[in-house]
Amino acid sequence: MSNSYxxxxxxxxxxxxxxxxxxxxxDVPAITGDIATVDAVAxxxxxxDVPAVTADxxxxxxxxxxxxxxxxxxxxxxxxxxxPVILYQLTNDVLHSNDADDASAYVVATKVKEIVCAITGxxxxxxxxxxxxxxxxxxxxxxxxxxGVAHGTxxxxxxxxxxxxxxxxxxxxxxxxxxxxxxxxxxxxxQIVRDFRVLGIANTTFYNTMx
Numbered sequence: 207m208s209n210s211y212x213x214x215x216x217x218x219x220x221x222x223x224x225x226x227x228x229x230x231x232x233d234v235p236a237i238t239g240d241i242a243t244v245d246a247v248a249x250x251x252x253x254x255d256v257p258a259v260t261a262d263x264x265x266x267x268x269x270x271x272x273x274x275x276x277x278x279x280x281x282x283x284x285x286x287x288x289x290p291v292i293l294y295q296l297t298n299d300v301l302h303s304n305d306a307d308d309a310s311a312y313v314v315a316t317k318v319k320e321i322v323c324a325i326t327g328x329x330x331x332x333x334x335x336x337x338x339x340x341x342x343x344x345x346x347x348x349x350x351x352x353x354g355v356a357h358g359t360x361x362x363x364x365x366x367x368x369x370x371x372x373x374x375x376x377x378x379x380x381x382x383x384x385x386x387x388x389x390x391x392x393x394x395x396x397q398i399v400r401d402f403r404v405l406g407i408a409n410t411t412f413y414n415t416m417x
Contacts, residue, residue, distance in 0.1 A: 294325050294408040296374065304402040309338070311396040312388040315349060315356075319385040319402040323377045330405040331375055333385055335361060336368035336398040344390040346397030350375060351384040370401070 308318045323329070337346035350358030350373060363369040377383060385402045 302404040315386040321383040323381040324410040332372035334368045334401045338396045
């Protein structure tokens with residue numbers, strides 16, 4: 207059947223062909239040029255920047271190796287030299303005890319027990335004092351000392367089964383916490399001391415020099 211409108215698509219095809227030819231003539235060469243430029247930049251990066259980055263990485267590796275070899279061991283040593291924080295809470299828990307009975311017949315204040323202090327602060331100290339009556343109304347006496355000097359209150363008792371005394375006193379780390387005891391008349395009476403204790407809660411250790 208013939209085209210009754212006498213319409214031809216040849217001009218449209220020719221126009222499309224012209225656009226395609228223009229793309230081939232202008233755009234494709236331009237893109238090719240851009241690709242060549244990108245290739246040149248990439249080649250320059252490979253030739254200059256990558257070796258420079260590699261060299262910088264090598265320098266960083268050297269520095270890190272030096273830190274591992276020198277600084278880290280030094281830091282570990284310094285950490286080991288730092289005195290740990292000592293925590294102490296004033297309570298009636300038995301933190302350290304020097305409990306053995308000590309029977310004596312001193313007429314003057316005489317050291318019978320001693321504990322080395324492990325912390326600095328106010329500590330709760332207690333001890334039990336018992337009178338062993340032999341003749342008359344004679345007092346048994348006890349007192350807490352620090353480094354050979356009277357530090358607590360002088361305590362007295364006539365109790366023949368034992369009386370416990372407790373006192374909060376200030377001490378410095380490495381002080382000697384001492385218990386002195388004596389009686390009114392050593393020739394006629396003796397006393398027993400026991401349960402010489404540091405009370406509280408702490409993350410450190412005390413130790414005895416006399417028991």
